[in-house]
Amino acid sequence: MIIKTFLADDHRLFRDGLRRILAETTDIVVVGEATDGLDALKKMRLGGWDVGLLDVSMPGMNGLEVLQRIMDDDPKHRILMLSTYHEDEYAIRAIRAGTSAYLTKNSPTDLLISVIRRLAHGGRYIDPKLAEKLLFDLGPSSTMPRHSALSNRELDVLKLIAVGISLTEISQKLKLSAKTISTYRARVLEKMGMQNNAQLIRYVAEHKLLE
Template sequence: MNPTKVTLAPMIRVLIADGRAIVRCGLLHLFNLADNVEVMGVATHGGQVIDFLRTGVCDLILLDLSMPGVSGIELIRRIQARMPSLPMLVFGRHDNQRLALGALKAGAAGYVSKDVDLETLLAAVHKVAAGGRHIDAGLAEQMVFEGAAAQIEQPHEQLSKREMSIFKLFVGGKSVNQIADELSISNKTVSTHKARLMEKMGFQSNMEMLRYGIDRGLLS
């Protein structure tokens, strides 16, 4: 009787890119529990991701969108331009429909939220590394049922009148101090409005905010 042939799943080499030490440590621990995932490197900001890709080898990047330096959609675009066949799985803090869509359009192959369990995360890693695409079930449902409304309403239409004024001034090249002087409000108030409008619109960096406003001619 011939012995049963056992086929082992191929080893998946992963680069972890996340700006939070506790998340990096947690992922390292979790992947150490997996038989066929090997962590090839850890990046704490966008520059380290680019540096790794010059000499390092991996099968997948597990990517946070809010690291210091170059991050978010801009980092995805840079990775895509440098290594278009390298799969990227975004590891997001929230089930944010706009962020997920932006990441997928920029070149990411999947989006998984940070509140998933180990089994779901590993399933997403395997699927994306194998050339597939993955998105959280809850987020996919949200996209299906809210997609039509989201396409009609532009992200900046969520802003209040004051937030819109500040947004346009930022896009027009004004600094926090200049905006505070022009609107006769405090620097702290300007910064608070800026943080809120960026959260509402799903921006992870000033560059994303500026590009969005310039592309749509939203300058003051």
């Protein structure tokens, strides 16, 4: 089986290096590239790839936003997020948005190749230390803030509600149907254990999520 990969990263040196690494394998090929998030989204929606490699930080539209749009199209897509960030929050948000794996850019080459192959065959990968954090920190006794349980899209909706935008305006801004936005709002309320927009607005202000 030949694994077709798509690379999206705004640093040419990194893309060139990654392409050379994958060229040394017998079963992984690069079939497309993008230098920013908007270009990545446009090209990836054309299909023809098995595993997408997305940089978390890209101009135009960041990798997490691209991931969300791609997973909205088809949750079966296999995406590997690559990042220079070591903060667990980025990895957790990527996982909640639907990524199949998350690696930092200083990960060993053999691990990168192994993860790509695992994803192509329907598997997933999560760093053992991060898995432990998810197990213990996000459990019922978690001390993490409530909004940590939200997906990227749910967090977007929460922030827009907090600035007083109507659901209709939010749907237009995010280019999603009003019904979908209503569903996201319901999920936000449920996950955060709240009853109405006033409580959401107060929470956002108290936690300074708009700063």
